[in-house]
Amino acid sequence: MASSRIQATARHLSKTFKKKTRFEIGIATELPPAYKKFWREWKVLKPAAVHFIPQESKWKRDELTGETLPVQNVALPLKYPAEIHEGIWGGEAVVKGFQKRDPQRRRVPHYWVPVLKRTVVKSEVLNTHLSVTVTDRTIKLINDHYGFDHYLLKTPACDLISMLALKLKKQILTELMNGCPRYMYDPAKQMAVYEEYKTYLTSYTPEEIEWYGLTWYEALSKVAKMKEAANRPVPLKNIYRKNLVEKLKAAETEIDKSATDDMSSTTSWLSKMNPFGKKDEA
């Protein structure tokens, strides 16, 4: 009887048990929703299909058997090397897999690596040219979006992937939020640039821009720093000093009061004595 009840409880618990997500452990619980939104955009959303062609239809009929089967697009797993964060690869990444070069032969391991080139991109909002590592696809996307800034601002973080692109996006958004201070010397141009890009500001609040493009580690350090700045300990010596000064002040006023009362009535030799005065005075 008891054992079956334990079994039922175990089954129930196993069903209801939920593994803690990364936002529910330690200091990460204090991360603001703005960062959660960015994290979702960067890591949770599925990136666009770059290395395969997804099937559009919902169902497909098997030609041989005539059986109708659902279409399930399982994405090719991609490898993101550390170098991806030092360039802007336009959604491309390294594909690790096998090639079957001959039906009679064993499969051969193969890495499909994108062709990288160094080129210059022009950012209108930042008013600079940047030398970055890109792929042909990046240049094509920049051309399709009619400019580098438009490409960065329109593309979600899951497709940009790289830290460099995200940091640049954050910088561009901050620049826009401040009203393009880099064009201070030419107010007409400043206005034109701001008018062209201001539509992108509607999808972010200032807090979201502040928390955009931070790595997990950076976000945690930011939280820790903010927390530290908020409840900074006051040194005890300061508190004690303050207390002492207050005490002394209170005592002084009391002495003054008593002195004015007593001086007239009693003149003892003790009252004249001053231990801190000069020797001949005492």
Add this chain to the structure above:
Amino acid sequence: MFGFNPPVNKVIATGYNLLYQQTRNTFILKRKWSPPLHKKGGKPSKLRARHFVYDLVEDCNLSKQPDIKVILNQFVDGVGNAGDVLSLRPTKAYTHFLVPGLAIYASPENLAKYQIDENKPKVESNYSSPYVQRTLGCLSRLVLQITMSKTQPWTLEPWHVRTSFRKAGFVVPEHAITMPPVTIKGPDLTLQDKEFLVTVKVSLIIFKAFILLQHLQVD
């Protein structure tokens, strides 16, 4: 977790110092054996080794990209005037026009902003040939040297100038040359290494060319 400690500008400044494996493609792949179906809304089953066997469908780097359209920002020598819409190869358009800021993308907004009608026929320039601008550029850099006799008397005439132009590599017809109003006579050593202006007409444009007179001793 990825630490991105150095500031962005530093990362940009670092050179191309990574040893990438050299391959010539960016690819669209296809599984040779597709993974099994999973439940609706369920988790896809674990992939086996055979699901990592891929066939190459297309190599995008080898396929030809279409031309892109740009609007010229300013007059570009030998290309066109400000407001001209050009259709160029993407690499050339990007590196030669868009990045240096000579042109902007021909997006619908930009076309509307600059009020450009693409179907409108282009106004032909007054020049008789597309090389006029180039010829004028060459002439502007030229100081023509005319060599005259030190012993025989002479008067400077258009054909002297024409010959000197030919020696310098310019074929100039005589009717295009207008001499300075003062007649230049020689031999006169005070005129040695002095500069004069002759007027050359290049396709309706009156152009002034420098000449340098020099005397030649013939023994």
